[in-house]
Amino acid sequence: MEHPLRQHLEKIIPLTDTEFTYVLSHFTTKKLRKHQFLVQEGDTVFNEYLVIKGCLKAYHTDSDDKEHILQFALEDWWITDFQAYFNQTKATINIDCIEDCELLILSMENKEKLCNEIHGIANFFRKKSNGGxxxxxxxxxxxxNKNPQDRYNGFIRLNRLLVQRVPKTLIAAYLGVSRETLSRLSHP
Amino acid sequence: MEHPLRQHLEKIIPLTDTEFTYVLSHFTTKKLRKHQFLVQEGDTVFNEYLVIKGCLKAYHTDSDDKEHILQFALEDWWITDFQAYFNQTKATINIDCIEDCELLILSMENKEKLCNEIHGIANFFRKKSNGGxxxxxxxxxxxxNKNPQDRYNGFIRLNRLLVQRVPKTLIAAYLGVSRETLSRLSHP
Known part of the structure; x- marks a missing residue:
């Protein structure tokens, strides 16, 4: 079976075997258990992460200790504190694992190197970023949209896979509605 | 004085005179009056636009005829229906001018051509997209954030220039708060 990174990249750009082996050599791997942190507020963020297996959430905790979910990530999605990563500032969010996870790690340094060396990789990240x-x-x-039912329906339409794997409380925190409202919407 | 496009590009990548002249030859220009449409729902979207002068808004009108503002654009910002443009689908939003505008037009075809020919340009758009x-x-x-005061303060912090040029009604539609709430917040 083809490497998941190759499958991921080849959705956008073709790569020769030699190119892929070279690209892969710039990644390292990481395994995390459910509830472990990948990034914590205040960290310096050198890497972005491609999810090979598992599910994570990125969230900001406000002054009332309420979690606002910025992003989920399943297999084939990239995650990091993008603000801290791109601007080389300290992390302002937390990222932890909703399930046990396997990740591929790409450092900023290796990303820039690959983008400068391989035109296709620069185009891959450009197009990926456009999609994001x-x-x-x-x-x-x-x-x-102020109508919670429309908001929930729109979420379901765009994120069918997430709904099956992510607890309702977290989906409510992602949609900015209360847990009670979400229950009402998902069981009309 | 340097061309505004050159100033814009050189914030991220250096260009020789020859390169810049070549890049510029792939752009055309457009002038629009206040209230004129740049993109209308249902249009095919072939271009993205760099604002040289003026201010525009991109918005979706919901079934109750309420405007939700997706994006503003001032000088030095790019605007289009990015979903329609990147995915080559019909526009689902409208974009019109809040002030008289001068724009530089870049077609998808010319953008891909430039990105393939000039590595720096591919990197420029990749980094621009990351920032976006x-x-x-x-x-x-x-x-x-459910607290309208924090929401308004955050907006002010990130968009000092916009506040001076965009009517309050539009800022309310961007923040998802009522015009009355916004007045209360901006004159505490």
Whole structure:
């Protein structure tokens, strides 16, 4: 079976065997148990992570100790504190594991090296980032929609897989609705 | 004075005179009056636009005819229906001018051509998109914050220029709060 990284990259760009072996040599791996932290507020963030197995959540805790979920990540998704990573500032969010996880790690240094050396890799990340941008715009429109039923339906439409694997309490924190509202919506 | 496109690109990548002249030859220009549409729902979207002068808004109108503002764009910002543009689907939003505008137009075809020919340009758009991604994540955290005062303060902190140029009604539609709430917040 092809390496999951190769499958992931080849959804956007073709790679020769030699190129793929070279690209792969710039990644390391990490395994984390359910509830372990990948990133904690205040950390310096040198890496981004591709999920090979498992599920994670990135969240900000406000002054009332309430969790606001910024992002989930399942297999084939990238996750990190992107603000801290791109701007080389301290992490302002936490990321921990909802399930046991296997991750591929790419450091900023190796990413820039690969992007400079292999044109296809630069294009891969450019297109991946464009896709992520559009997904966030869609989520903003969901959040601006004041009708919780429409908000929930829109979420289901965009995230069928997540709904089956993520506890309801976390989906409520992602949608910005109360746990009670979510229960009402998901069992109409 | 240097061309605004050159100033814009050189914030991220250096370009020789020859390279810049070549890059510029792939752009065209457009002028629009206040209230004119740049993109309308249902359009096919072939281009993205860099604002040279003026201010625009991108918005979705819901079934109750309520405007939800997805994005503003001032000088030095890019705007289009990114979903329609990247996925080559029909526009689902409208974009019109809050002020008279001058725009630089880049077609998808010319963008891909430039990204394939000039490594620096591919890197420019990759990094630009990363920056945009982080800004949208920040906005999502603002929208998840239930305290309208914190939401407004966060907006002010991130968008000092916009506040001076965009009518309050539109800022309320961007923040997902009522016009009355916004007035109360901005004149405490």
């Amino acid at each position: 941008y559009v997904a966030l715009q869609q989520r903003i429109l969901l959040l601006l | 991604y982080v800004a949208l994540q920040q906005r999502i955290l603002l929208l998840l």
